[in-house]
Amino acid sequence: MDFRRIEVIFLIVFFSLDIFLFLSFRNSQQLVSSSSTNTSTVTEMRKRNISFGNLDTKNGYAYYLGSRPDNSLAQNIQKLRNQKVEYEDVNHTLVSTLNSPVTVTANNRKQIMNKFVKKESNILFGNKYKYSPQLSSNSQIVYVYTDSLGEVYDKTAQLVFSVSDGEVIGYTQTYVRSMIILHERQAIKSEKDVVTNLYANSEIPNNSKISYANLAYTKLLEAKDSTIYIPVWFVTIRNKDSKVATTKKVNAFTGNIIKSSTNGDNYSAQ
Template sequence: MDFRRIEVIFLIVFFSLDIFLFLSFRNSQQLVSSSSTNTSTVSEMRKRNISFGTLDSKDGNAYYLGSQPDNSLAQNVDKLRNQEVQYDEEDHRLTSTLNSTIAVTNDNRKKIMDKFLEKETNVLFGRDYKYAPQLSTTSQMVYVGTGDLGDVYDKTDQLVFSIENGRVDSYTQTHVKSLIILHERQSVKSEKDVITNLYANSEIPNNSKISYANMAYTKLLVAKNSTIYIPVWFVTIKNKDSKVSSVKKVNAFTGNIIKNSTNGDSSYNAQ
């Protein structure tokens, strides 16, 4: 499809969302903070045995991004070797079972699988992904789409290796060939603002540790067969007693806390 035509399609989609996004922004509870308030909150968090590193107080910028479904995986599937592959045309998802499993440990698995990604006969577009320990578990290694505009923490652009009995035996993959900027960049909340706001809203319990705090793009919604992405802070909180971790999501534009959808989808309704 001609790039100019794609651009026009996204402009139409985005303008059709303008009223929706504007009303969502107006109706949302804005994050109100000051340097003095944040400083006192940080001190209170430490007194309650909440561990975290240095919190970045610098505001950044991000975009509304868009993409359209593409068949880049299906078009290149014949390049893969030593694996059984299936492709779901509806979800644009590739599923692979390796002919020979790969032995890994918690200590070496990133090094081994990073090397595995370098060969296109192993994984298509492997260099378009980076390892995301924040999203990974002992049984799954999650790689996320990455590029000049940032990382994508979303099932539409993700590579997930399955591990069983210490061996990688299969993977699933989705791929976004290109992202288009739909609107001029806007300011986003800082890491410090997001963390202190989560605490103020009782989202961070006492005796816990903030393991990760990363901002990445995730799906906002799908309109006219086009996917719209928005920047979101992903904050991982680990309970020091139970060792159980949970991930909190915060709209990076507004600072609003995003509640998980009931259907388990990675997308969410604007708040």
């Protein structure tokens, strides 16, 4: 593989992001301004019966990341056992139906599936995936790709098990062999900034609970046969009466609320 050529491609793609980001963020996202009254906002939220844990005030750092299409799943498919497997070349997706479904309950499914995932004859590169309760639902158990740079909440790098009548019957898997840093690290918004600004913009209703507030990478765009990822805060809010949960997404670099998905994914939190 010509790594020098790949580096050049990513450099070209990254510099083309400047204009794209300016236009897309201005047109499709709502700007969330920083607030100097976070403390009073937190107090007001509690008065309105909005529940949440301790909000981290630390402003960390993250990157623009990139990946190239990878055929590692197709190249290792012969290692899998006791399942019917197909590989979709266009989307680089492995689709599996288990010969013997795995019985799980709401209480034990994480423990059981963690063991299942770690066995190479069950799942390829299983040690690269981590269970995500935030993205899982009654009908799906979702594992996300993770490495030293962080977690990826995106269908380009995900392991999704299908659950029917208390049994895991199969899964779909996508995989990226590695992430490439496209630019030096940049400061990101803190958890507290994100949550209080969501409330200030009427995105958190009264009588609700913030179940999760996780930082992960998700796909921004595809260009020149490459995928570009940005850091996003995924904030899941559950209504205390209806129990219905929604997940808000916020660009961690800018603080912009992402009104429409950058990749077309709709996540349903458990």
